[in-house]
Amino acid sequence: MDKKNPRYQNQGIHVISAIFTVDKGCTKVLIIKRKYNPFVGMWSLVSGALYNDEELLDGLKREVKEKTGIENIHLELFDVFSNIHRSPSMRMLGIAYLGIVDKEKYQLLKETMKTTDADWVPIDSVPILAFDHNEILACAIDTLKRRIRNTDILKYLYPSGFTMPEIQKIYESILEKNYDRRNFRKKLLATGLIEETSRTEKFSGNKPAKVYIFKENSLDRNVF
Amino acid sequence: MDKKNPRYQNQGIHVISAIFTVDKGCTKVLIIKRKYNPFVGMWSLVSGALYNDEELLDGLKREVKEKTGIENIHLELFDVFSNIHRSPSMRMLGIAYLGIVDKEKYQLLKETMKTTDADWVPIDSVPILAFDHNEILACAIDTLKRRIRNTDILKYLYPSGFTMPEIQKIYESILEKNYDRRNFRKKLLATGLIEETSRTEKFSGNKPAKVYIFKENSLDRNVF
DNA sequence: CCAAAAGTGTTAGTCGTACACCCATGT
DNA sequence: ACATGGGTGTACGACTAACACTTTTGG
Numbered sequence: 001m002d003k004k005n006p007r008y009q010n011q012g013i014h015v016i017s018a019i020f021t022v023d024k025g026c027t028k029v030l031i032i033k034r035k036y037n038p039f040v041g042m043w044s045l046v047s048g049a050l051y052n053d054e055e056l057l058d059g060l061k062r063e064v065k066e067k068t069g070i071e072n073i074h075l076e077l078f079d080v081f082s083n084i085h086r087s088p089s090m091r092m093l094g095i096a097y098l099g100i101v102d103k104e105k106y107q108l109l110k111e112t113m114k115t116t117d118a119d120w121v122p123i124d125s126v127p128i129l130a131f132d133h134n135e136i137l138a139c140a141i142d143t144l145k146r147r148i149r150n151t152d153i154l155k156y157l158y159p160s161g162f163t164m165p166e167i168q169k170i171y172e173s174i175l176e177k178n179y180d181r182r183n184f185r186k187k188l189l190a191t192g193l194i195e196e197t198s199r200t201e202k203f204s205g206n207k208p209a210k211v212y213i214f215k216e217n218s219l220d221r222n223v224f
Numbered sequence: 225m226d227k228k229n230p231r232y233q234n235q236g237i238h239v240i241s242a243i244f245t246v247d248k249g250c251t252k253v254l255i256i257k258r259k260y261n262p263f264v265g266m267w268s269l270v271s272g273a274l275y276n277d278e279e280l281l282d283g284l285k286r287e288v289k290e291k292t293g294i295e296n297i298h299l300e301l302f303d304v305f306s307n308i309h310r311s312p313s314m315r316m317l318g319i320a321y322l323g324i325v326d327k328e329k330y331q332l333l334k335e336t337m338k339t340t341d342a343d344w345v346p347i348d349s350v351p352i353l354a355f356d357h358n359e360i361l362a363c364a365i366d367t368l369k370r371r372i373r374n375t376d377i378l379k380y381l382y383p384s385g386f387t388m389p390e391i392q393k394i395y396e397s398i399l400e401k402n403y404d405r406r407n408f409r410k411k412l413l414a415t416g417l418i419e420e421t422s423r424t425e426k427f428s429g430n431k432p433a434k435v436y437i438f439k440e441n442s443l444d445r446n447v448f
Numbered sequence: 449c450c451a452a453a454a455g456t457g458t459t460a461g462t463c464g465t466a467c468a469c470c471c472a473t474g475t
Numbered sequence: 476a477c478a479t480g481g482g483t484g485t486a487c488g489a490c491t492a493a494c495a496c497t498t499t500t501g502g
């Protein structure tokens with residue numbers, strides 16, 4: 001490879017995040033309003049250009065922090081978008097990550113150096129987004145559905161534990177299906193991914209519910 | 225993003241392929257011997273740098289053709305490698321694809337403009353490879369195992385059909401497990417991914433075996 | 449007619465699903 | 476004591492796994 005060859009130059013890397021939360025039974029995604037060009041004034045996913053001395057995840061976390069104030073979240077790769085004209089100014093490869101967080105545990109900045117607004121919006125009423133972000137989001141939603149069924153991604157939504165009714169509601173909201181309480185509990189326990197703690201916590205009734213946590217190991221399994 | 229900022233410059237994109245085949249019960253991967261620097265004289269996966277006016281898959285297929293003579297194969301994304309020093313000369317993001325082909329259907333060039341040798345080697349006797357290709361290969365093998373169980377990736381190994389004993393051997397070779405002939409057949413048929421044809425073909429015995437083909441639809445399913 | 453591999457069916461055990469009652473707490 | 480949601484067990488059907496004999500072809 002000849003570094004001087006212009007065909008190898010002028011390409012950059014976008015890191016892009018689809019960060020989800022579930023709020024009262026509604027799946028929402030975090031979007032920001034852009035303060036600068038390209039696409040000034042438009043909404044977009046939280047994203048930015050990678051520096052040449054940065055790992056992908058480090059760059060993405062930097063962008064997420066700069067544009068939303070949110071730090072220390074789990075993000076995982078799910079796809080790459082390579083359309084040559086997906087960014088107007090130059091060829092930018094888009095590396096897309098997804099995450100899911102409890103929005104109550106983070107302070108979202110409404111305005112930053114690079115954004116004029118930020119919000120959690122229901123995934124079925126997302127506006128037109130900059131770049132190819134609507135396409136990326138659609139792909140992220142599909143992947144999220146698959147991953148909550150096949151992997152223990154929800155471990156990162158509940159770092160300090162969860163109750164059965166609580167996590168069942170999450171599965172039902174994201175997958176848009178209802179599950180039988182008794183069978184749900186049996187199936188999730190049967191995966192071996194979680195374990196009981198001695199704590200209890202109230203979810204929405206009066207009787208306190210047992211708190212469970214995800215174990216460390218994380219083999220791929222069909223969960224639901 | 226300020227295009228003039230040097231932190232956004234000097235990064236390139238590698239497209240990398242782990243192309244597998246199964247040869248007499250042995251899973252093999254295609255590697256090439258490098259004619260030029262970096263890593264002249266070393267073996268590596270089939271890979272190269274992406275042009276700034278190319279889609280990822282187009283660039284990868286160009287590289288595969290240039291370095292092996294092989295054309296028209298299915299390749300699918302499986303991971304991204306972003307370690308800053310994974311390439312010695314400059315920061316190169318590595319976008320990794322995997323494929324599986326019937327090596328008898330392709331003519332492999334032993335030498336090309338950019339390679340001095342090329343070969344299918346058993347995955348348990350792969351030499352030290354250039355860049356981070358050993359790591360990428362290990363990751364590809366894991367993914368291949370998962371995908372033959374969860375997706376219809378073997379459709380691309382058998383574009384014109386397969387017999388039950390034949391495809392069972394492939395599953396057994398890659399997953400290093402044996403399956404009961406009767407149950408294997410029932411389970412694969414139950415996925416709904418395949419259908420019978422009117423053709424028959426001899427695999428290794430004297431009695432001809434029915435030929436099956438993969439259907440068009442390709443929903444993710446657990447196969448084995 | 450013998451060898452080699454292809455093709456098929458039944459049974460037992462396991463897993464998933466459907467379903468109804470008691471329990472702990474707050475008001 | 477009542478309302479609200481949390482917690483549990485059982486029975487039935489579906490799927491998975493184990494297993495042996497018959498069929499087709501070539502030599």
